[in-house]
Amino acid sequence: MGGLYSSEKMSGLLAYESSELDWCEDNYRHSEHIVEYFNTISNLFFFVISPIMLYLFHPYARERNLAIHLVWTMMIFVGVFSAYFHMTLSFMGQMLDELSILWVLGLCYALWFPRRLFPSFIKDRTTFSRIVMVVTVITTLSSFVKPTANAYVLNFFALHIIYSLLLEMKTCADQKALRLCWSAIALWVLAISCWISDRFACSFWQKLNFCYLHGIWHILIVIAVAYASTLIAYLDASYEIPYSLPGLQYWPSDQWVLGLPYIVLKGTTKTQKRC
Ligand SMILES: CCCCCCCC/C=C\CCCCCCCC(=O)N[C@@H](CO)[C@H](O)/C=C/CCCCCCCCCCCCC
Numbered sequence: 242m243g244g245l246y247s248s249e250k251m252s253g254l255l256a257y258e259s260s261e262l263d264w265c266e267d268n269y270r271h272s273e274h275i276v277e278y279f280n281t282i283s284n285l286f287f288f289v290i291s292p293i294m295l296y297l298f299h300p301y302a303r304e305r306n307l308a309i310h311l312v313w314t315m316m317i318f319v320g321v322f323s324a325y326f327h328m329t330l331s332f333m334g335q336m337l338d339e340l341s342i343l344w345v346l347g348l349c350y351a352l353w354f355p356r357r358l359f360p361s362f363i364k365d366r367t368t369f370s371r372i373v374m375v376v377t378v379i380t381t382l383s384s385f386v387k388p389t390a391n392a393y394v395l396n397f398f399a400l401h402i403i404y405s406l407l408l409e410m411k412t413c414a415d416q417k418a419l420r421l422c423w424s425a426i427a428l429w430v431l432a433i434s435c436w437i438s439d440r441f442a443c444s445f446w447q448k449l450n451f452c453y454l455h456g457i458w459h460i461l462i463v464i465a466v467a468y469a470s471t472l473i474a475y476l477d478a479s480y481e482i483p484y485s486l487p488g489l490q491y492w493p494s495d496q497w498v499l500g501l502p503y504i505v506l507k508g509t510t511k512t513q514k515r516c
């Protein structure tokens with residue numbers, strides 16, 4: 242009896258449209274099996290960009306810490322869970338999507354949050370990472386209390402990242418790093434405008450018969466994360482492994498306006514930090 246009850250509960254969590262969230266795109270418009278078609282397939286960008294970023298991060302990760310590869314490996318899972326969520330709009334999909342984002346954020350903070358900005362009672366990165374881990378576990382448990390609030394809490398982290406980034410960039414005169422910083426922020430502004438507009442101005446977009454803003458958010462946010470993570474990794478490399486002479490370049494060509502940024506390590510001798 243108890244088993245039957247819990248398996249019914251479980252299938253309730255997996256049921257199509259069991260999430261309280263429903264994005265602006267019309268449900269079942271293009272397929273009877275996929276609730277939000279464009280919102281689902283736009284996650285393909287995670288599967289294209291993440292492997293390229295894994296490859297581009299490799300020289301820096303090999304020199305600094307191979308755990309850095311976990312970031313873009315986990316981003317593939319964010320794409321999988323996000324696609325599953327929009328395909329089903331299930332409660333399980335929503336929680337997997339949001340919790341995978343939370344854990345990538347936790348990992349990024351543990352790996353890259355600048356040591357100079359640690360609260361004064363934290364002396365080293367190991368202690369900081371343990372505290373981040375505890376906070377991530379507590380936030381994971383709290384996320385079940387009011388699931389509709391989770392997305393807003395996650396977006397708040399973006400504001401904190403931008404604030405910390407601006408503090409870091411205040412003393413940086415490197416033109417390529419500054420350009421990357423403003424490009425990442427501009428992409429995030431575009432992305433969050435799409436997210437907010439899809440959430441709060443749906444009836445307006447429905448009148449225009451253009452309900453794809455959440456899918457466009459997926460595309461813009463993955464590129465913004467590629468830009469921001471490379472910049473933060475570059476600042477980290479400049480402080481922590483300055484002898485490797487880190488530099489910024491763009492793939493596939495440094496001359497292209499649009500490309501994916503990456504870190505080149507030009508040396509192995511000890512030298513002064515740059516930013
Ligand atoms: C020192 C820290 C360095 C941090 C580097 C960046 C870390 C990025 C971490 C997470 C990746 C976010 C991936 C977003 C996936 C979107 C999936 C999605 O659409 N989910 C929605 C439901 O379908 C859900 O409502 C969205 C919730 C909001 C997510 C907010 C994520 C914050 C992203 C932070 C990006 C920072 C960019 C900074 C630019 C200067």
Ligand SMILES: [Ca+2]
Nearest residue numbers: 263264265266
């Ligand atoms: Ca919808």
Ligand SMILES: [Zn+2]
Nearest residue numbers: 280323455459
């Ligand atoms: Zn989404």
